[in-house]
Amino acid sequence: MSEITDPRAPIRVRQEARMRLLDVTSVTHITPLMRRIRATGDLTGFASAGHADHIKAFFFPDGIEPKLAPIGERGAEFAPGERPEMRDYTPRYWNVAEGWIELDFVLHGDGPASSWAAQAAVGQKLVIGGPRGSLVIPAAFDWYLLAGDETALPALGRRIEELPAGSKIVAVIEVADAAEEQTFETSADVSLTYVYRDGQPAGSTSLILDAIKAASFPDGVAYAYVAGESAMSKAVRAHLTDERGFNPEYVKAAGYWLLGTADAHEPH
Numbered sequence: 001m002s003e004i005t006d007p008r009a010p011i012r013v014r015q016e017a018r019m020r021l022l023d024v025t026s027v028t029h030i031t032p033l034m035r036r037i038r039a040t041g042d043l044t045g046f047a048s049a050g051h052a053d054h055i056k057a058f059f060f061p062d063g064i065e066p067k068l069a070p071i072g073e074r075g076a077e078f079a080p081g082e083r084p085e086m087r088d089y090t091p092r093y094w095n096v097a098e099g100w101i102e103l104d105f106v107l108h109g110d111g112p113a114s115s116w117a118a119q120a121a122v123g124q125k126l127v128i129g130g131p132r133g134s135l136v137i138p139a140a141f142d143w144y145l146l147a148g149d150e151t152a153l154p155a156l157g158r159r160i161e162e163l164p165a166g167s168k169i170v171a172v173i174e175v176a177d178a179a180e181e182q183t184f185e186t187s188a189d190v191s192l193t194y195v196y197r198d199g200q201p202a203g204s205t206s207l208i209l210d211a212i213k214a215a216s217f218p219d220g221v222a223y224a225y226v227a228g229e230s231a232m233s234k235a236v237r238a239h240l241t242d243e244r245g246f247n248p249e250y251v252k253a254a255g256y257w258l259l260g261t262a263d264a265h266e267p268h
């Protein structure tokens with residue numbers, strides 16, 4: 001008897017975790033609060049099959065030149081006093097043959113990653129590691145709900161650009177104000193709503209949840225990807241599963257950051 005497999009089941013792809021020491025070769029102000037950093041070097045073996053994949057970016061203490069370290073059982077083994085901070089970023093665009101990757105950094109204020117991106121300049125070094133793996137969501141759903149704040153713009157943008165022609169997408173994205181909107185190259189059928197904080201601090205509003213509550217959804221089976229501030233993500237997940245009939249297996253709600261806590265992220 002042949003096994004029946006769910007064509008909608010997410011597929012996990014593992015990758016060899018590799019660290020790379022790259023050169024910053026361009027810094028683009030894509031919007032006032034979003035810096036696109038292109039880093040160039042040996043990208044041999046780099047792959048990112050999932051729109052929500054992440055690499056680790058390493059930020060070294062003052063006075064320590066970015067460098068690679070041997071990988072031990074518990075990850076990269078840096079000398080005491082040289083240990084970098086690590087933060088997660090989405091591979092936005094890359095080209096293995098040409099040897100470059102682009103990451104989009106939100107300039108949110110304090111924090112080693114945001115502070116580094118704000119001062120990044122051509123000629124500096126950047127160490128990245130991964131992705132260690134990918135979660136690939138098949139393009140087998142009737143429609144897709146995408147929601148998140150600006151930290152999720154790279155992942156949501158990838159999904160909008162990577163889904164095949166004709167895919168139906170409903171997207172709600174929270175940004176600081178209209179100047180932070182991005183547009184996407186896509187042949188999918190996208191209904192995109194931006195909501196603006198207009199002066200309120202990031203992570204302090206219910207704008208995304210309110211917009212989703214007010215939205216009428218297409219018919220059929222959907223996959224929802226929600227990412228951004230952790231409490232927002234949890235609340236949207238609860239609304240979708242408890243009040244809108246979403247199958248919990250088809251909702252991925254990721255905490256990309258947690259208001260008031262450094263280096264915090266969690267899947268829900």
Ligand SMILES: Cc1cc2nc3c(=O)[nH]c(=O)nc-3n(C[C@H](O)[C@H](O)[C@H](O)COP(=O)(O)OP(=O)(O)OC[C@H]3O[C@@H](n4cnc5c(N)ncnc54)[C@H](O)[C@@H]3O)c2cc1C
Pocket residue numbers: 052053054087088089090091103104105106107108110111112113114115150151152154155202203255256257258259260261262263264265266
């Ligand atoms: C899988 C994944 C993919 C991600 N992809 C991206 C990406 O492509 N681009 C991107 O910009 N971010 C992305 N993030 C989010 C990013 O990793 C976090 O925002 C991270 O905390 C930034 O590090 P930091 O050193 O700047 O601040 P931290 O040292 O971690 O935090 C310092 C303070 O800043 C606050 N803070 C952190 N982020 C924000 C924010 N966005 N707005 C307001 N306050 C904040 C914290 O609550 C804390 O109080 C991703 C996260 C995950 C888990």
